Amino acid sequence: MKKTLKILAYTVGTLALLLVLVLGYFHFKGIPNYKYDPPAEIVNLKVPRDSAHVARGRVIGAMQCVECHANAEGKMTGKPISDLPPMFGKIHSLNITQDKKYGIGNWTDGELYYFLRTGIHKDGRWSPPFMPKYSLLADDDIYSVIAWLRSDDPRLAPDIHEAAPNRFNLVVKILANTLFTAPPMPAKPILMPDTSQHVELGKYVANAVGDCYSCHSGDILKVDMLVPEKSFGFYGGGIPLRNPEGETVFSANLTMDKETGIGNWTEQDFIEAVRFGKNPRGGTLSRPMGPRPMLSDAEIKAIFAYLKTVPVIKNPIQRYRASVQ
Ligand code: HEC
Ligand code: HEC
Structure with missing residues (x-):
C-alpha cells in the first residue's frame, strides 16, 4: 500500500512538473513569428483605386473592420474587443x-494584402486569430478593402491615437502555437462568386465576407477557417459570446431545424433579422449580433438559400432574453 502511494505520488509529481514545463515553454515562446514571404506579384501589388472598388471595400469594411477597429467616435483607431469569451483575456485592435x-499609412498594398491573408507583418510578427485572416475572400474583394483603406473615408483619416501592443495571455499563446497558426496564402487565385448562382453567392457572402459561421458554429476552438464546412457544429450555434454589458449571449442555431433552428422562418423574417437585427419572436437581437444594413436584399436572400443547403443540426440554444424563447 505504502509503495503504491509512493508510486502515485511520484507519478503525480512528474506529471505536475511536466505540465509546468510545457506551460513555461509556451509562456516564454509567446506568439510565434513567421517568415515574411509574399510572392513577387504581391510584393509589387498596386490595387485599383477606382470608385467601384472603394465602394465595395466600404461594404466589406463596414461588416468586418469597422466592427472591431472603430472607436466610440467611429474612427478606426482600435478598441477593446468585448465580445470574446473571458478565457482569452483582454485584447484590443490597433490603429x-x-x-x-x-496607423498603416506607410504600409504598401502588398504588405496589407499579405497581412489580410496570413496575419504576418513585414517584420515577421504575427497577429493571433482575433485579427481574422481572410483566406476565403476573392482577390478582387481584398483589393477593394485595400482601396477603401486608402480612400478619403473620414473614419480612416490619419489619427495619432496610439494603442499599446497587446499582451496576450497563456491561453492565447498556446492556441497560437497549436490550433490556430498562420494560414497559407491561397494556392491559386480566388475569383468572385457568380452572382447568378444564388446558393454559391450566399455561401460566399456568409462564409467569406460575413464570417457568419465563425460565431454560429458549435465551438470557438473547433472553427475551421480554411474549410468552414469542417467546423464543429457548422451553423448549429451555441458559442458563448459576450454583449457590451459583459453578459453571455449564445450564438443562434441558423440551420433549418424547425424547433431549435430557423426552419420555420420566412425569407422576410431572415432579411429583417440580418439587416435590422429584428427578432421575429419580438424585440431585437442582442449584440454581438449587430444589424447589417450594408448587405443587399439579394445577398441576404442568397444567404438564406445557402443555409437551406447546410446539414440540419438539432441544438437547443439558451436564448439571451427569457421573454423571447
Ligand atoms: C474580430 C475583430 C477584428 C476584425 C473583424 C478585424 N480586425 Fe484587424 N485587428 C484586430 C486585432 C485584435 C488586431 C491586433 C492584433 C495584434 O495585436 O497583433 C488587429 C490588427 C490589425 C492590423 C495590424 C495593425 C498594426 O499596426 O499592426 C491591421 C492592418 C488590421 N487589423 C486591419 C484590419 C482590416 C482591414 C479589417 C477588415 C477587413 C480588420 N482588421 C478586421 C481585430 C479585428
Ligand atoms: C460576432 C459573432 C456573430 C457574427 C459574426 C454573426 N452572428 Fe448572427 N448571432 C450572433 C449571436 C450571439 C446571436 C444571438 C442573439 C440573440 O440571442 O439575441 C445571433 C443571432 C442571429 C440570428 C437570429 C437567429 C434566431 O434564432 O434568433 C440570425 C438570423 C443571424 N444571427 C444571422 C447571422 C448572419 C447571416 C451572419 C453573417 C452575415 C451573422 N449572423 C454573423 C452572433 C454573430
Missing part, C-alpha cells in the same frame, strides 16, 4: 487609420 507612424 488602422492612414497615419504614417501610428
Whole structure:
C-alpha cells in the first residue's frame, strides 16, 4: 500500500512538473513569428483605386473592420474587443487609420494584402486569430478593402491615437502555437462568386465576407477557417459570446431545424433579422449580433438559400432574453 502511494505520488509529481514545463515553454515562446514571404506579384501589388472598388471595400469594411477597429467616435483607431469569451483575456485592435507612424499609412498594398491573408507583418510578427485572416475572400474583394483603406473615408483619416501592443495571455499563446497558426496564402487565385448562382453567392457572402459561421458554429476552438464546412457544429450555434454589458449571449442555431433552428422562418423574417437585427419572436437581437444594413436584399436572400443547403443540426440554444424563447 505504502509503495503504491509512493508510486502515485511520484507519478503525480512528474506529471505536475511536466505540465509546468510545457506551460513555461509556451509562456516564454509567446506568439510565434513567421517568415515574411509574399510572392513577387504581391510584393509589387498596386490595387485599383477606382470608385467601384472603394465602394465595395466600404461594404466589406463596414461588416468586418469597422466592427472591431472603430472607436466610440467611429474612427478606426482600435478598441477593446468585448465580445470574446473571458478565457482569452483582454485584447484590443490597433490603429488602422492612414497615419504614417501610428496607423498603416506607410504600409504598401502588398504588405496589407499579405497581412489580410496570413496575419504576418513585414517584420515577421504575427497577429493571433482575433485579427481574422481572410483566406476565403476573392482577390478582387481584398483589393477593394485595400482601396477603401486608402480612400478619403473620414473614419480612416490619419489619427495619432496610439494603442499599446497587446499582451496576450497563456491561453492565447498556446492556441497560437497549436490550433490556430498562420494560414497559407491561397494556392491559386480566388475569383468572385457568380452572382447568378444564388446558393454559391450566399455561401460566399456568409462564409467569406460575413464570417457568419465563425460565431454560429458549435465551438470557438473547433472553427475551421480554411474549410468552414469542417467546423464543429457548422451553423448549429451555441458559442458563448459576450454583449457590451459583459453578459453571455449564445450564438443562434441558423440551420433549418424547425424547433431549435430557423426552419420555420420566412425569407422576410431572415432579411429583417440580418439587416435590422429584428427578432421575429419580438424585440431585437442582442449584440454581438449587430444589424447589417450594408448587405443587399439579394445577398441576404442568397444567404438564406445557402443555409437551406447546410446539414440540419438539432441544438437547443439558451436564448439571451427569457421573454423571447
Ligand atoms: C474580430 C475583430 C477584428 C476584425 C473583424 C478585424 N480586425 Fe484587424 N485587428 C484586430 C486585432 C485584435 C488586431 C491586433 C492584433 C495584434 O495585436 O497583433 C488587429 C490588427 C490589425 C492590423 C495590424 C495593425 C498594426 O499596426 O499592426 C491591421 C492592418 C488590421 N487589423 C486591419 C484590419 C482590416 C482591414 C479589417 C477588415 C477587413 C480588420 N482588421 C478586421 C481585430 C479585428
Ligand atoms: C460576432 C459573432 C456573430 C457574427 C459574426 C454573426 N452572428 Fe448572427 N448571432 C450572433 C449571436 C450571439 C446571436 C444571438 C442573439 C440573440 O440571442 O439575441 C445571433 C443571432 C442571429 C440570428 C437570429 C437567429 C434566431 O434564432 O434568433 C440570425 C438570423 C443571424 N444571427 C444571422 C447571422 C448572419 C447571416 C451572419 C453573417 C452575415 C451573422 N449572423 C454573423 C452572433 C454573430
